Amino acid sequence: MPVSTSHLHARAIAGAPEALRVDGPEGLAAIHWPGTALVLWRREVPDRLRALLDGLPFAALPHLRLEAVDAERAGEAVARALGARAAELEPLLVDVAELVRLYARLVERPIVRVRLEAIRDDACRRFHADRVRWRLLCTYRGPATEWLARRDVRPAADGMPGEPEPAAIRRLERFEVGLVAGARSPIPCIHRSPPLSGTGADRLLLVVDEGPDPAGCAC
Ligand SMILES: [Fe+2]
Numbered sequence: 001m002p003v004s005t006s007h008l009h010a011r012a013i014a015g016a017p018e019a020l021r022v023d024g025p026e027g028l029a030a031i032h033w034p035g036t037a038l039v040l041w042r043r044e045v046p047d048r049l050r051a052l053l054d055g056l057p058f059a060a061l062p063h064l065r066l067e068a069v070d071a072e073r074a075g076e077a078v079a080r081a082l083g084a085r086a087a088e089l090e091p092l093l094v095d096v097a098e099l100v101r102l103y104a105r106l107v108e109r110p111i112v113r114v115r116l117e118a119i120r121d122d123a124c125r126r127f128h129a130d131r132v133r134w135r136l137l138c139t140y141r142g143p144a145t146e147w148l149a150r151r152d153v154r155p156a157a158d159g160m161p162g163e164p165e166p167a168a169i170r171r172l173e174r175f176e177v178g179l180v181a182g183a184r185s186p187i188p189c190i191h192r193s194p195p196l197s198g199t200g201a202d203r204l205l206l207v208v209d210e211g212p213d214p215a216g217c218a219c
Contacts, residue, residue, distance in 0.1 A: 010039065016149035016170070018187055025102050028179045031134055037189040038147060041177045049091040050175075053141045058202045061118035061141070062089060065218075067211055069114045071104030078114070092140065096206055099177065103136040103208040106179065113211025115218045120202035122195045123219055127153070127161040129188030130180065130217065135209040137178045142203035144172035145219070147180075147191040161190050182209075193219035 010020040010030040018037040020030050031039045062082060069077045075097035079086040086093060096116065104112050117123075119142075127148060137145050146169050148161065156162035171194070172178050180189035196202065207218045 013040075013149075013170075015151065018150050019147075019189075025177070028102070028136075028177065029106050031106065031179045031181060035187060037150065037181045037185070037187040039179045040172065041179075042173060043175060043177060045095065045175045046091060049095055049140075052089065052091050053204065058118065058120060061202070061204050062092070062116055063118050064114065064116040066114040068111050069100060071101050071110055071112050074100035074104075074114070095140075099136060099138055099206060100208050102177075103134075103179070106136075107134050107210065109210050113207075113209050115207040117205045117207065117218050118202065119193060119205060119219075120196055122197050123193045123217075125192060125195050127164070127190045127192045128217070129190055130182035130209070131184070132182040132209045132211075133184040135180050135182055135207060137172070137180060138176070138206040139172065139174055140204040140206060141174070142201050143194040143196070143199075144174055144176060144203075145178060145191050145205075146171050146194050147178075147189055150187070150190075153190050191219075 008027050008030050010022045010027055013019040013021055018035055020039045022039055022041050028039050028041055030036060064081050066077055066081055078093050078096055082089055100114055148164055152164050152168035154162045182188055
């Protein structure tokens with residue numbers, strides 16, 4: 001593995017030795033460690049980013065699907081896609097571009113897929129593994145991605161992960177960055193988009209992966 005990770009300080013999460021918590025962006029490279037399904041980086045974001053996101057009505061949340069972004073020029077690509085709204089959404093644009101570059105460095109892919117999804121339904125309600133090798137997730141608004149420790153995954157009759165005990169469901173935090181292993185990795189992270197119907201909540205979710213995978217979900 002070309003990425004050197006021996007210096008990283010990553011801590012296993014209680015009850016989920018395949019999931020690691022790290023203190024900084026470089027720590028996410030621990031996804032390369034054998035047996036790792038998920039690495040989480042809980043972070044602070046600028047107040048102006050939080051205020052911008054809190055102030056937008058659902059209809060004004062940006063929705064982007066960029067299939068092939070040169071990560072080193074992610075800011076330009078996202079600005080182009082946002083068009084006239086790029087200035088208004090600048091704090092978000094800056095953060096998205098940083099996370100795109102981070103993902104590209106971590107997985108050594110110069111060209112990546114970037115999606116910003118505004119969600120207010122039960123998208124990807126079932127627990128699943130993504131059909132990619134690695135995916136970066138960050139929930140900018142609303143309830144964040146839910147995941148299961150490997151020991152809590154129970155197969156359903158169709159072979160997919162079944163509905164777990166509610167107490168087994170773990171959740172990322174808003175703005176927390178998760179680097180998750182997908183079905184093309186030895187130990188995929190089983191996760192879902194939290195069900196929203198009837199809650200009145202909505203979400204804004206960033207998904208960065210290697211793409212292309214036309215049949216794959218974005219959650
Ligand atoms: Fe997913």
